[in-house]
Every structure is written in C-alpha cells, then in structure tokens.
Amino acid sequence: MSKKASIHDVLTGEHYISGNEAIAEGCLAAGCRFFGGYPITPSSEIAERMSRRLPQVGGVFIQMEDEIASIATILGASWAGRKSMTATSGPGISLMMENIGLGAMTETPFVIINVQRAGPSTGLPTLVGQGDVMQARWGSHGDYELIALSPNSVQEAFDLSIEAFNLAEKYRTPVIMLTDESICHMVEKLIIPTKSKIKIENRKKPTGSKKNHLTFKPDADMIPPMAAAGEGYNVFVTGLTHDTKGYPVITPEAQEILVKRLCDKILLNEEKIRLTEEYMTKDAKVLVISYGITARSAKGAVNLARKKGIKAGLLRLITIWPFPTKLIEELAKKVDAIVVAEINNGQIVKEVREATRKSVPVVLSSKLGGTVHTPKEILAKIEEVKKK
Amino acid sequence: MTISEEKVDDTILEAKRHPMDYLLRWDRLPHVWCSGCGLGSVLSCFIHAIAESGIDTKKIVVVSGIGCTGRASGYLDLDVFHTTHGRAIPFAIGLKLANPELKVIVFSGDGDLFAIGGNHIIHAARRNADITVICSNNFIYGMTGGQLAPTTPMGAWTSTSPYGNVEPNFNLCHLVASAGAIYVARWTSLNARRLQASMVEAIKKKGFSFIEVIPPCPTTFGRRNDYEEGIKMLEFFRENTIIRHGIDPGDAELNLGNKIVVGKFVDKEDKPTLSDHIARIQLFAKRR
Structure with missing residues (x-):
C-alpha cells in the first residue's frame, strides 16, 4: 500500500489484527451502518471497534440496555433502510432468540455475530466453544430457516462478514456468523482489498405503485422486494402469520403458504448459498x-x-x-x-x-x-x- | 331474476366515508376490540392528532408491541410495525436513529410497555430518544383474558388475583418523568379533546414524550371490579376525573375508588435528543 487508506471508508491495506477487529472491518466494508449491542465476552472488541469506526463512516453505534433491546433495535434500523448488526456470545445469543424469529417472520435482513464461548449458562466466558450450532438453527420457536457461516481465520472472518451481509440482503433473512473465541481473539495478517474489488449485494426495492403496496408479495425467486419506512409505501409488518399485504391471517392455510415459503427460500437455494x-x-x-x-x-x-x-x-x-x-x-x-x-x-x-x-x-x-x-x-x- | 355476485363500486358508502378515513386501513375493519372498550376513541383521537400536527404522513411510523393496544398500529394506513411483546421501544429507537427524518410513535399497552418492556421505557426516557410513547393503561392484560398487570390497582380482582391484588401498582407518569421524559401527560379516553390536543403537543415535541391514556375495559377489568359496562366506567371517569396541570406526577397515584388525576404534568424545554448527540459525534468523527 503506497497510499494510506481513509478512515472514512474501507480500510484497504495490510493489517495485523484480531478476528473480532477483522469482523468489524468486514461488516463496515459490507456497508453496515448501524450497530446495536450489549457488551459480552468474548465479543466486546467488535462493539468497541464499531463504536469508534461507525461515526467515522457516517454510521450509528448504540449500546442498548440488554441483548433483547439490541436485536430489536437492529430490526428497526434495517426497516429504516440501513444495513444493521449486533455481536454477542452465549447468554446474549440466548436472549436474542425471540427476535430472531421476528426477523425470520418479517424477512428482515441483519447480521448477528456469535463469538461462541463454552456453555451452558455462564459457562466459560473467556474460552472457546462450538455449542451454539443447533441453537442457531433451532433456537427460536416455530419452523424457520436462516443462514449461518463459520470462518477459520482472521482473513476469512473479514471475508465472511461481507458474505453474511450479502446473503442477508439477497435472501432477506437473519444471518448468524457462528464464529468462536479462538478465531476472534487470534491475531493474524489481514488483507483488505480496495473498495472496487468488494462485491456488495443490496436488498431488492419495490418498483411498482406506492398505493396499495403489498409488503410481502414475493417475486418468482420467493423473495419479496423490501421498502423502507418513510419511502411512502406504508409497509405493514407483523410477527403474526400474514398474507402478501402483510395483514394478519390466522388460518392454517395462510400458515402453510407463508412458513413454507420462508423455509424454501433458504432450503431450495442451499447449493447457491453453500461454501x-x-x-x-x-x-x-x-x-x-x-x-x-x-x-x-x-x-x-x-x-x-x-x-x-x-x-x-x-x-x-x-x-x-x-x-x-x-x-x-x-x-x-x-x-x-x-x-x-x-x-x-x-x-x-x-x-x-x-x-x-x-x-x-x-x-x-x-x-x-x-x-x-x-x-x-x-x-x-x-x-x-x-x-x- | 339472478343477482350477479360480481363486486360493484359502492358509491353510496364511498360518499359516506369519514374525512379521517384516509389514515385508516379500511380493509382491516372492523377492529378486534370488545364492545365498550375505549381504544376506538383513543385511536380516533390519535388519527385526528396526526392530521392536526401537519407532519408529512409519509414520515410517520407507528410501532406497537403485543396486546389489545398493540393491535392499534394495524388499523393505520401508515408505515406500521407490530413487533414482539415488550420490544416496540427498542425497535422504534432503531428506526429513528437509522433515519432521523422519521417521526416515530410507539402506541402500546401498559403490560407491554411497563412489565415485559419496562426496562426499555426507562432507558428510552433517560436517553431522551426522540420518540413519542402513547400508553393505553387498562389496568390489566386484556388480550390474554384479564390477568394481573403491574398497573392493576391494589385490591383489584383479576383472573390471576382471585383474592384481590396484593401488589402496589406503578404510577406510570411518575416513573417516566423520573427517568427523564420531557413531556408527560395523563388522560382518560373520555377527555377526548384534551387527549387529542395533548397528542399533537407530544408528537410535535422534540425528545422523549409520553402520554398515558385510560380507556374503559369492561370485558376483562370492569367485569370483575363492578364496572361491567363501558358506560359505567365512563361515568366513573366523568364524575371522578380532576385536571391538575403541572403537578408532581408522584402525587398523581391511581388507586381503586380514588379520584383520577389527569393533566399535563411535565412539559420541559427542548434539550438535545439522542439523535442530536449522535449527529454531533458523526460530524466530529468525520472531520478528524
């Protein structure tokens, strides 16, 4: 690198940093501009770096009162049109489960970094674990699917942070980075490419009339375009079983149609998503x-x-x-x-x-x-x- | 003669539409609320207040949690979010911080905002988050059949306090004012005009504003507490409501059989909001 990268954008260049710091930079490079979180070992360095870095790139960092508020606030931010994330571990990810379900049900794109420590309960707060794998998939009640990724190096922690946001945006789904304490506290060489070399995916926006907009009408690819609040589409969003308008429909028929699509949009694309x-x-x-x-x-x-x-x-x-x-x-x-x-x-x-x-x-x-x-x-x- | 089942434009009904209907989702009515419930009046005040505020409705977002009042957002033809139980406030804060141009209003119930969501409301007030919270306090969990709430007055009968409530209740206005809210008012649904005026003030206020509104709930609260009809509860409001603007909300406790003290308790000068502070540090970090 001959020219020093600007702190106001992608930190292109060679770095010698931890997995947690690499994840923060990867998320910023992916276009994340909102972080809501609560401190927890061994993930806190992500929040710390984001608290310094997000204002530099025009983003918002907020430390919430608990993990439930953290995930609720990033759902809100995502519906305001910002790429949003949180980072947590063991007890924190357990607290987030209900709103992961809301994210799946309302097809809200966001990224959760789970720096796994050993559990159950408070367990080994500072030491590695991989015990949240099934929880990531089954932790919230009801049937749903999401995407989870697992890096094995600091470089890949950066790369997969970008991939996590791209997948969240493309499939309108929560994405969990199932990383671990060892990867995130390990310090290795990281090469951040130039901004133009980073492939960025953004959510589909509706193109039709704003009047009588159908908030959850899927395209042929099973994924509905996503309007943000304030754009004039009058979005209707609920965690209740709903139709294409977004309106609650409390029937087994509506449940079959909706939940089947929510699962299929991930499962039927398994080969495309697979790394x-x-x-x-x-x-x-x-x-x-x-x-x-x-x-x-x-x-x-x-x-x-x-x-x-x-x-x-x-x-x-x-x-x-x-x-x-x-x-x-x-x-x-x-x-x-x-x-x-x-x-x-x-x-x-x-x-x-x-x-x-x-x-x-x-x-x-x-x-x-x-x-x-x-x-x-x-x-x-x-x-x-x-x-x- | 055969009658076609094909739908025709009902121009007679069209002509009879209320001037406020443009703020409602017609295709979602009738609403779910019981007969005698006061939430319809509260919602009516709310849509009038939105219109009166003059704020671009494109920028207004209404967020609800779960419960009877939680259904309110779903009748509004605005950007509306019906979230998880207790989490409307952090969801709303995310919307507001991510897009400060939005006018974000939380419209939910006492159980949602002060029991399961109690932690969030005190922190939102402490932060001076630039949102308005309208809390309908019916003293009970209505949607689930009338269980005890942290707002249930001492001694009241509910389906989970069959011997009478043994716990003191929260004074919502006092709690929120203590946590830092810059606008705090309480009304019953019978004070429709004052409630509406207060909603306009709260919505236009910069910073964390809060309104507690008390509607009659004959079905799940009144039925067990000698107010089995909505009209009976409204009559109680009419005879026992006293207006005390500017008093210490700590002196405005709600106890069974006592007078209901209503009014605008707190209306502080604007001070920098959470959004203002975040914008300031963004500017600072950008210049470096």
Whole structure:
C-alpha cells in the first residue's frame, strides 16, 4: 500500500489484527451502518471497534440496555433502510432468540455475530466453544430457516462478514456468523482489498405503485422486494402469520403458504448459498468434517494421517446452515468412515449421520469447550475408524 | 331474476366515508376490540392528532408491541410495525436513529410497555430518544383474558388475583418523568379533546414524550371490579376525573375508588435528543 487508506471508508491495506477487529472491518466494508449491542465476552472488541469506526463512516453505534433491546433495535434500523448488526456470545445469543424469529417472520435482513464461548449458562466466558450450532438453527420457536457461516481465520472472518451481509440482503433473512473465541481473539495478517474489488449485494426495492403496496408479495425467486419506512409505501409488518399485504391471517392455510415459503427460500437455494473447502478428499478413505477453529486442527490431523499412509481428507464447512446434506451424501459414497470434530457434545455429527443415512460409520471427536482439539486427538479418531 | 355476485363500486358508502378515513386501513375493519372498550376513541383521537400536527404522513411510523393496544398500529394506513411483546421501544429507537427524518410513535399497552418492556421505557426516557410513547393503561392484560398487570390497582380482582391484588401498582407518569421524559401527560379516553390536543403537543415535541391514556375495559377489568359496562366506567371517569396541570406526577397515584388525576404534568424545554448527540459525534468523527 503506497497510499494510506481513509478512515472514512474501507480500510484497504495490510493489517495485523484480531478476528473480532477483522469482523468489524468486514461488516463496515459490507456497508453496515448501524450497530446495536450489549457488551459480552468474548465479543466486546467488535462493539468497541464499531463504536469508534461507525461515526467515522457516517454510521450509528448504540449500546442498548440488554441483548433483547439490541436485536430489536437492529430490526428497526434495517426497516429504516440501513444495513444493521449486533455481536454477542452465549447468554446474549440466548436472549436474542425471540427476535430472531421476528426477523425470520418479517424477512428482515441483519447480521448477528456469535463469538461462541463454552456453555451452558455462564459457562466459560473467556474460552472457546462450538455449542451454539443447533441453537442457531433451532433456537427460536416455530419452523424457520436462516443462514449461518463459520470462518477459520482472521482473513476469512473479514471475508465472511461481507458474505453474511450479502446473503442477508439477497435472501432477506437473519444471518448468524457462528464464529468462536479462538478465531476472534487470534491475531493474524489481514488483507483488505480496495473498495472496487468488494462485491456488495443490496436488498431488492419495490418498483411498482406506492398505493396499495403489498409488503410481502414475493417475486418468482420467493423473495419479496423490501421498502423502507418513510419511502411512502406504508409497509405493514407483523410477527403474526400474514398474507402478501402483510395483514394478519390466522388460518392454517395462510400458515402453510407463508412458513413454507420462508423455509424454501433458504432450503431450495442451499447449493447457491453453500461454501465449503475440500482438502485431499479426492482419494480419501477417511473423511474428517469440521468447521471454525477446529477445522485448523483437523487439517493438521489429515496431514499427520497422510504421513502415516492413511488416506484422510477434510471437508471444512463454511456454510453451516442451510446444511450441505447433498454434498455429504455424495462424499460418503466414496469413503469408508467419517470423523466429525467439533467443540461440543456432538451437534453437527447428527446432521452428518442423517446425510450419510448410516451408509458409513460416523464418529465424533468431541471436546466440551475451553480448549481446541490437538491434531493428534483427531488423528487418534482417524486411526480408530480406518479400515484395517 | 339472478343477482350477479360480481363486486360493484359502492358509491353510496364511498360518499359516506369519514374525512379521517384516509389514515385508516379500511380493509382491516372492523377492529378486534370488545364492545365498550375505549381504544376506538383513543385511536380516533390519535388519527385526528396526526392530521392536526401537519407532519408529512409519509414520515410517520407507528410501532406497537403485543396486546389489545398493540393491535392499534394495524388499523393505520401508515408505515406500521407490530413487533414482539415488550420490544416496540427498542425497535422504534432503531428506526429513528437509522433515519432521523422519521417521526416515530410507539402506541402500546401498559403490560407491554411497563412489565415485559419496562426496562426499555426507562432507558428510552433517560436517553431522551426522540420518540413519542402513547400508553393505553387498562389496568390489566386484556388480550390474554384479564390477568394481573403491574398497573392493576391494589385490591383489584383479576383472573390471576382471585383474592384481590396484593401488589402496589406503578404510577406510570411518575416513573417516566423520573427517568427523564420531557413531556408527560395523563388522560382518560373520555377527555377526548384534551387527549387529542395533548397528542399533537407530544408528537410535535422534540425528545422523549409520553402520554398515558385510560380507556374503559369492561370485558376483562370492569367485569370483575363492578364496572361491567363501558358506560359505567365512563361515568366513573366523568364524575371522578380532576385536571391538575403541572403537578408532581408522584402525587398523581391511581388507586381503586380514588379520584383520577389527569393533566399535563411535565412539559420541559427542548434539550438535545439522542439523535442530536449522535449527529454531533458523526460530524466530529468525520472531520478528524
């Protein structure tokens, strides 16, 4: 970088910063201009950086009275037309669940950064965990879908922050960045590209008449264009089951139409949304599946296995939800066994088992939080399942 | 003779439309409120106040939580949001801060704003968030069938206080004024003209303004407390309401059988709002 990047825009250049700081910069580069949050370890550095950076780019930072207010306020900001976000962890994400449902029901784009720590309850506030994976998907009541992403480096934390906003805007959905304490407190090199190289997606705006506007009439792609408050469309938004006008309709028929579409707009686009990384999977006989910080240990384990002559490979999940069921179903046909490594008591392993339909043995390499796997621990599982 | 079922323009009805109908969503009426309920009158005052304020209706946003009053936003032909229980205020703050040009009004009930949402209202007042909050206080959870609320007067009967309420109630105006609201008024739904005038003042006020309005609720409150008809409760309001402008809202407690003290209790000079302060730091950060 010959020219110093302006603090009033994308901080193009080379940086040596933490995952949390990279996420803040990634969200700003994505066009986020509203942050509502409540301090919680290990995510607080995101709020701290946003409190300094947002006013520099003309954005709004507000520290709310609790996490429930934080998520409610970013929903409001999104409906005023701003890209908005919050960042939290364990107890905070639990408090946000009801309004994640409101976000899904009202198709409100926003991003939640969940810097996972080990739970349940207050658990290990300063130490890593990956125990919120199922909660991200099922935490709010009722049937809904959302998108969750998991980075494994500081660079990817930045890149996926942009992707998270792009997906939220494109599919009009809450997006959760399911990252973890290790990634977010780790300091690594980050390269922020020039603004022109960053692909930005913005929500579709309505083009028709403002009179009698149908707030929730989907296009052929199942996604309704989104008018902001104050634009003259008189939007009608409710968490009740509603029709295309947005009006409450308390019938099983309206429920079928609405909830089916809300789920399908994510599920039927799974392949388009899907991001994964495959490492040495071509001839692999033992497949390791992992994500986030754990995927780094898993890669080490695959390398160690290869040195020992075991044909191991790694599938790293970058998109966690919607789950890449079809991909794993295909990969399972080529391998003898699967090892799933995650810092919880076995969450994604259940999805993997369902995807493989018990065609191959699927074993769990588990840690309950507080520390990451060593490659040797995962290697031990690989050796356990390899065909003699 | 066969009668066509095809819809025709009903010009007679069209001609009879009320001049305020342009602010209502006709296709959502009739409303859900019980006969004898005062919320219809309150909503009527509200739409008149909006018209009288002269504010561009394109910029007016109404946010509600959950409950009987929470349904009010859904009858207005404006940008309207029916959010989660208790969270109308933080949702409204997000709208306002993200677009300071909007006039954001929260219209919700006592349970929504002061029980489940109690934390948000005191902080909104403390911050001087530039929003107006209209709280309809019917002393009860109406939508769920008449359970005890933090506004239920001591001794009152509800479906979850079958031996009479043993808890003291919140004095909403006192609480909000103490937390920093710059405009605080209380009216019953019978004080329609004063309520409407007060709504205009509150809406036009810069900063956090608050109006408590007491409607009759014969179905879930009155029925168990000797006011089984709306008209009986209105008669009680007529005979027992006293207007005391400017008094300390702490002296305006609402107790069963006592006089109802109404009036404009607080009307402070404008001071910088949360939006003003945020705009100031944006300017500061931009220049550096």
